[in-house]
Amino acid sequence: MAWFLNFYRCDTCGRIWTGEWSCTCDDECPHCEARDMSPFDSENLTDIVAKDADGFIAFRSSDSAEHDPDYREVGRFPTREQAEEFLVSVDTA
Structure with missing residues (x-):
């Protein structure tokens, strides 16, 4: 399953926070509890x-x-490059 580190900025109080989710979903501000804040950026952490x-x-x-x-x-490799190439080459489904 996909996994993301989402970066949020609250439209109400302006604070920034992160949250890890299985999608790039909206979140509630942990500071002022404003709802439905969409991520302004996401980092794919699936692999x-x-x-x-x-x-x-x-x-x-x-x-x-x-x-x-x-x-x-899913595998062990002598170099980071080989590990990254392997992850790109195998099906993510």
């Missing part, structure tokens, strides 16, 4: 690459993710 002692691990948010990304390891 991530993490360094470990032996190289790099590719992770993908599981299809069953609902309230958190529930990342699953």
Whole structure:
């Protein structure tokens, strides 16, 4: 399932916050509780690459993710570039 880090700016109080969701959805301002704030930017976190002692691990948010990304390891690689290329090459569905 897709996973996003959404960036919000409140139209009422002007404060900025972030929220992780499975879509680029509207959110409520945690400062003044104004509703229906749309993200002004989003970062796709469906796939991530993490360094470990032996190289790099590719992770993908599981299809069953609902309230958190529930990342699953999908491969280990000697370089970050190989991990990123693998994630691009495999089906995200």
